[in-house]
Every structure is written in C-alpha cells, then in structure tokens.
Amino acid sequence: MPERNYSTGTIWTRDCIEVMRGMNSETVDLIYLDPPFNSKQDYAAPIGSQAAGAAFKDTWSLSDIDAEWIDLIERRNPALQRVLLAAMTDSDKSYLAYMAARLLEIPRLLTPTGSIYLHCDPTMSHYLKLVMDAIFGRQHFRNEIIWSYRRWTGKAKRFQRLHDVILFYSLSDQHTFNVQYDAYTPKSLARKQNHHTRVKGDDVYITSIDERGVRAGDVWPIQLLNSQAAERVGYPTQKPLALLERIIKASSNPGDMVLDPFCGCATTCIAAENLGRQWIGIDLSPKAGELVLQRLGAGDQAVRRSDVILRDDIPPRTDMGDIPRHNSAANRAALYGQQAGHCAGCGTHFELRNLEVDHIIARARGGTDHIDNLQLLCGNCNRIKGDRGMAYLSGRLQLSAAAS
Numbered sequence: 001m002p003e004r005n006y007s008t009g010t011i012w013t014r015d016c017i018e019v020m021r022g023m024n025s026e027t028v029d030l031i032y033l034d035p036p037f038n039s040k041q042d043y044a045a046p047i048g049s050q051a052a053g054a055a056f057k058d059t060w061s062l063s064d065i066d067a068e069w070i071d072l073i074e075r076r077n078p079a080l081q082r083v084l085l086a087a088m089t090d091s092d093k094s095y096l097a098y099m100a101a102r103l104l105e106i107p108r109l110l111t112p113t114g115s116i117y118l119h120c121d122p123t124m125s126h127y128l129k130l131v132m133d134a135i136f137g138r139q140h141f142r143n144e145i146i147w148s149y150r151r152w153t154g155k156a157k158r159f160q161r162l163h164d165v166i167l168f169y170s171l172s173d174q175h176t177f178n179v180q181y182d183a184y185t186p187k188s189l190a191r192k193q194n195h196h197t198r199v200k201g202d203d204v205y206i207t208s209i210d211e212r213g214v215r216a217g218d219v220w221p222i223q224l225l226n227s228q229a230a231e232r233v234g235y236p237t238q239k240p241l242a243l244l245e246r247i248i249k250a251s252s253n254p255g256d257m258v259l260d261p262f263c264g265c266a267t268t269c270i271a272a273e274n275l276g277r278q279w280i281g282i283d284l285s286p287k288a289g290e291l292v293l294q295r296l297g298a299g300d301q302a303v304r305r306s307d308v309i310l311r312d313d314i315p316p317r318t319d320m321g322d323i324p325r326h327n328s329a330a331n332r333a334a335l336y337g338q339q340a341g342h343c344a345g346c347g348t349h350f351e352l353r354n355l356e357v358d359h360i361i362a363r364a365r366g367g368t369d370h371i372d373n374l375q376l377l378c379g380n381c382n383r384i385k386g387d388r389g390m391a392y393l394s395g396r397l398q399l400s401a402a403a404s
Contacts, residue, residue: 001111002026005318008257008278010309011269011289016261016282020105021366024319028109029176029256030277032247032268034119034239035099068361068389069101075360076104080134087127095124100131102261107135109259110171115142115251118167119239125165136169143168147243149224166247180250181213188214220246233291235265244271252277266292314366326369327357335376345381345393354378362387 004027012019073081080100087093106116116136120128125144133141145166189209222243225232231241244267252258254276260268263281269292272279281288289310296308324330336352343350344358355376361367364387377385377393385393 005315010280012282012311013286017102018366019282022314025108026111028259029114030252030258031116033261035262069097071389071391083130113176115170115175121164140169143218146219148221180216182216183213233265343378344375345377356382
C-alpha cells in the first residue's frame, strides 16, 4: 500500500481541492462528503452554540466559478464538461463546476477497494448522478441511498420533503462492503417465531430467525437531530452520528482511513474515531478544527486525543518518485515535441529557447512538478498568466485580440 504523506487525526482548514491535490495516491479507503447542495440559502450557526461562528453560503452564480475549474474539467474529462453544459441555469452550472473540479481529484486518492458516498438532496442529485457516472463510470454505481426522516415542513402545495439522497460509488468491483442489518418488524418477527413455512414448487422453505436481523435496504429511516440531542453542536447542517456510523461500518474496516473533504462540525471524524478507523478532515472554516477537539473530549464521545493535528498548508506529495526539475532540459524537450513548438497560450510558433516552462495548476494551489502539469508558454503569455489558470490567460488574449 502506498505510504501516506499525512497523519491520522489531521484537520486542514483550506479549500479541499488544494489539499487533495497534495495527498499521495491510493491512501484513502472511504470518502464521505456532505457538500453544499445549491439550496439557494445561506447558513449560520446560532449565537451561543458550540458551532457559533460557523457559516457558509449555498447560493451560486457564474461569478463564483474559478476559471481554472472549467479549464481543468475540459482538459481531464470532456464527458463531464457535457454534463455541465446540459445544466438548465447559470446557478446550476456554477455549482456543478465547483463540485466537478473537486470530485475529479477523488479517484486517485482511493485504494483499489475504496468507496465514496456523496450526500446531496433532490435539488441537484440528478445532475450529481451524471457527474459521478462521468468520473467513476456507471458500472461502479452501487446504490442511491434514501435517508428518510420526519420533520414539520409547512403547508406548501406538494408532498412533504422528508429525505436526502446519498450516492454510493466504488472504485472497482473489489470494494469493501460489510452487510448491515436492521431489526425485524414485530410482524415479521412473529411470523418467523412461528416457523413460517413457504412452498415453492416441490420445495418447502421454513424460515428461521437471523440474530443479526434483516439485511438492510437502501432506505434508511434515521431521525434528524432535534435541538436537544446530546450530540448537537448547533452546526447548520449537522448530520446524526448514526448515519455516518452506518456508512463507515458498511464500507471500511477497523484501521482503514476515512476522509471527509467538507467535514463541517466533524461528525465523520467522530464516527470514524468511535469505530476504530483512522480519519482526516478538510473544511474552509477553522471552526471545524475547534469542534473536533471539543467533541472528541466531551460527552458520549469521551475519546481524548492529544494528537489531533490542525493544518492550513498543502501536503507535499512523496509518491511521484524521482522526477526532474520542472524546467529541466528533458522536460523542455518533451514539451516542445508535444506542443510542436507552439506556445500553449497564443499558439505562436517559437524556437525552444524562446519558450518558458509553466505550471498549469500553480504549486501554491496544489500543482506538482510532474510533466502532466507542465506546458510551454512564450514570455508574454507566461507573464500575463502568472499563477492563475489557463482560462484566465485565454480570456485576456481574447480581449487583446478584440481590442486590436
């Protein structure tokens, strides 16, 4: 198994796309993420709660799109780009671009037996299913899990909305899966206790009681956290431990590594710790680090850890072997051949001495020195681009062309 370049018990506070770019490949066994849902709402934890100060925006517009994300999607997955183009509104397009750029980083991180659970709701689950199909392959789709709950939802002229959707994909057919069981209903248990007999053709089947219960289906009735729940910290979209514990039990084993790239109030981290798994989390808000420290040492989660690590850097990858310096003669020659001597920005043909090696994704944003992340630009294009994405350079060049 490849060596990890990070330690269990680490919480990063920065954009997950940058942290994941720096993580070594095939080092995570299970990923659960509960990202924004494009709900058209903004969230904030109540003043006085443990999570006070935690807030995030879940409204999206084209101004939220980083041009680098679009360029990344176009280069790495044309099928994924077509999903974005099919979105009905600018808000949907911007949200999907944000999510797709981050989901693209995940397959490399998973072990061959790894799985991912993407938590969403009916607002965007249909589009996210297409995104996941494009990234992981339809053949690796396992379940659409319905998390069913009860709450008061008002008097709108529609049926009450009482579920979320969790999309379960694996990296391969060799994924870890431990069957989960639900308790028998009283009626079903009574029938089995009376040795219910079923005849099918010439065969007679006598049912018996399985002490584990009945094999779990894809509808999970797990109640929302009420305001008085002991585990509640006031985080706006906090999920119950029971939900995360079922996912972790099903798709990992003790000692496996669990990652939550949008860890919020750290419920995934707490559930993983309680179940003897290793874990790491990422969140934009420093509040996530504070909450995991509070929750690991209090109440029902009295698992005291003195070794929780809070970081805001990008882990440097150590799994790429000996690669030449980004501007080495070997890289320059190889890139010159790949680009047929043309600048990757303006397209002008130059001699090799007039082209400069550039990082497609800047090192400050998790880009590596591997040749797959390198290109040749002329001096003018390289100065315009700086440490921004290629879409920025293309836009500037188009504006210059239109003005001339």
